[in-house]
Amino acid sequence: MTNEEFRKHAHSMVDWMTNYLNNVEDYPVLSSVKPGEIKAQFPESFPEKAEDFSKIFKDFEDKIMPGITHWESPNFFAYFPASKSKASILGEMLMSVLGTQGMVWLTSPAATELEDRMMEWMCDLLGLSKDWTGSIQDTASTGTFNALITAREKASDFQINAKGFAGMPQYRIYASEQAHSSIDKNVKIAGFGYENLVKIPVDDNFAMIPEKLEEAIKSDLAKGYKPLFVLGALGTTGTTAVDPLESIGKIAQKYNIWFHVDAAYSGAALICPQYRWMSKGIEMADSMVFNPHKWMFVNFDCSLYYVKDPQALKQSYSITPEYLKTDADEEVNNYRDWHIQLGRRFRSLKLWFVLREFGAEKLRVIINNHIEWAKWLEKEIEKSDDFEMLAPVPVNLLCFRFNNRKMNEEELNAFNEQLLKKINASGKIFMTHTKLNGKYTLRLVGGHPELTKGHLERAWELIKKTSK
Numbered sequence: 400m401t402n403e404e405f406r407k408h409a410h411s412m413v414d415w416m417t418n419y420l421n422n423v424e425d426y427p428v429l430s431s432v433k434p435g436e437i438k439a440q441f442p443e444s445f446p447e448k449a450e451d452f453s454k455i456f457k458d459f460e461d462k463i464m465p466g467i468t469h470w471e472s473p474n475f476f477a478y479f480p481a482s483k484s485k486a487s488i489l490g491e492m493l494m495s496v497l498g499t500q501g502m503v504w505l506t507s508p509a510a511t512e513l514e515d516r517m518m519e520w521m522c523d524l525l526g527l528s529k530d531w532t533g534s535i536q537d538t539a540s541t542g543t544f545n546a547l548i549t550a551r552e553k554a555s556d557f558q559i560n561a562k563g564f565a566g567m568p569q570y571r572i573y574a575s576e577q578a579h580s581s582i583d584k585n586v587k588i589a590g591f592g593y594e595n596l597v598k599i600p601v602d603d604n605f606a607m608i609p610e611k612l613e614e615a616i617k618s619d620l621a622k623g624y625k626p627l628f629v630l631g632a633l634g635t636t637g638t639t640a641v642d643p644l645e646s647i648g649k650i651a652q653k654y655n656i657w658f659h660v661d662a663a664y665s666g667a668a669l670i671c672p673q674y675r676w677m678s679k680g681i682e683m684a685d686s687m688v689f690n691p692h693k694w695m696f697v698n699f700d701c702s703l704y705y706v707k708d709p710q711a712l713k714q715s716y717s718i719t720p721e722y723l724k725t726d727a728d729e730e731v732n733n734y735r736d737w738h739i740q741l742g743r744r745f746r747s748l749k750l751w752f753v754l755r756e757f758g759a760e761k762l763r764v765i766i767n768n769h770i771e772w773a774k775w776l777e778k779e780i781e782k783s784d785d786f787e788m789l790a791p792v793p794v795n796l797l798c799f800r801f802n803n804r805k806m807n808e809e810e811l812n813a814f815n816e817q818l819l820k821k822i823n824a825s826g827k828i829f830m831t832h833t834k835l836n837g838k839y840t841l842r843l844v845g846g847h848p849e850l851t852k853g854h855l856e857r858a859w860e861l862i863k864k865t866s867k
């Protein structure tokens with residue numbers, strides 16, 4: 400492709416993108432293709448001869464688009480949103496044309512230095528103390544992995560990195576029963592052994608019971624284990640429950656345990672000072688993770704990992720082969736030492752675009768609206784004879800179910816499962832589910848930057864109508 404051909408295709412693609420954004424609500428939110436249907440459209444062998452780009456793009460429209468579930472639709476109420484914004488899309492376009500690898504300062508000084516500044520801006524915006532410093536990661540899973548490795552290395556005086564686990568104490572990791580599954584995966588891959596992940600019970604609001612944490616720690620100490628790490632959730636994935644960070648922090652300090660806060664989703668609400676009750680006690684944490692790629696309108700991927708002691712993080716990961724040494728090493732951040740990967744995308748660019756194009760004021764208004772509208776819907780559900788709430792609503796996620804008080808638990812579970820299938824098959828909205836205390840629970844969360852209360856009103860009407 401010549402540069403002029405690139406110009407032509409890029410222009411027509413931007414037109415396509417704009418039309419897509421205009422018409423996104425006309426597509427069924429959830430793709431209805433059957434497993435294997437998309438793959439079967441592609442030939443079994445690759446093209447030997449170059450193909451015309453217009454033909455490739457036509458296939459994208461005809462063969463790929465039917466297999467897309469529209470995360471970009473304001474009627475996407477499933478999982479957690481991975482909301483993006485136009486400013487962020489433009490940032491991604493530039494990232495891609497520059498193709499920057501920001502592994503060390505020298506490989507693109509702007510990538511490192513804009514990232515330094517964005518991490519400071521975000522620290523302020525979230526109301527965190529200036530003691531924190533950090534870097535942009537791909538995902539929260541990686542951030543939590545970094546925390547586990549650093550805790551491990553600090554506790555073992557960097558001996559596990561050097562010699563492995565032999566002769567080391569049996570470390571114990573604590574998280575609530577409602578913590579995100581990334582802790583389970585990370586405990587396995589960080590070498591601790593899955594049996595050493597201790598799940599702490601939760602209260603009626605699905606938040607960790609700190610007394611149970613302390614009991615577990617004491618019991619482990621009595622058995623000769625070494626308590627190492629506790630994860631507190633600032634917003635769980637199931638229900639956005641907020642663990643009592645202050646109490647957890649005090650316990651962590653008392654027993655000298657690494658305290659990591661997972662604010663992957665709900666961290667966005669900290670932009671609004673009125674929701675900072677959730678982060679009370681966070682200053683006691685050693686590390687925290689927050690995903691602007693979920694509810695802060697930055698394209699996936701963009702996850703912020705903050706630490707109090709960057710030295711321990713760097714010492715855990717640092718490897719400096721000859722070919723990566725530069726003259727600037729003493730004066731700058733070489734972010735390759737702040738995570739697993741060597742190569743790194745220029746993610747701060749899209750974050751910078753979003754922060755400037757929205758401004759903090761508008762971000763606060765949007766996030767606050769999402770929460771207010773969710774609280775409105777919570778009241779509607781509570782008022783209704785046929786539905787009930789199953790968890791509190793600290794931010795914008797609603798956990799509820801159909802319950803006309805005429806069925807037993809088993810029948811209710813079957814009914815709600817069918818109800819969700821019917822709602823999603825309509826293509827008008829897409830929701831997902833969880834199980835809370837054995838109850839099949841419908842989950843609805845609206846986090847698109849262009850979401851209106853009308854979207855939620857229409858979703859609620861559809862849910863009620865489908866349940867009849």
Ligand SMILES: *Cc1c(COP(=O)(O)O)cnc(C)c1O
Nearest residue numbers: 538539540579634635636663664
């Ligand atoms: C989504 C989520 C994660 C995992 O996020 P990734 O960035 O996809 O790894 C972790 N914790 C919580 C609370 C989440 O909601």
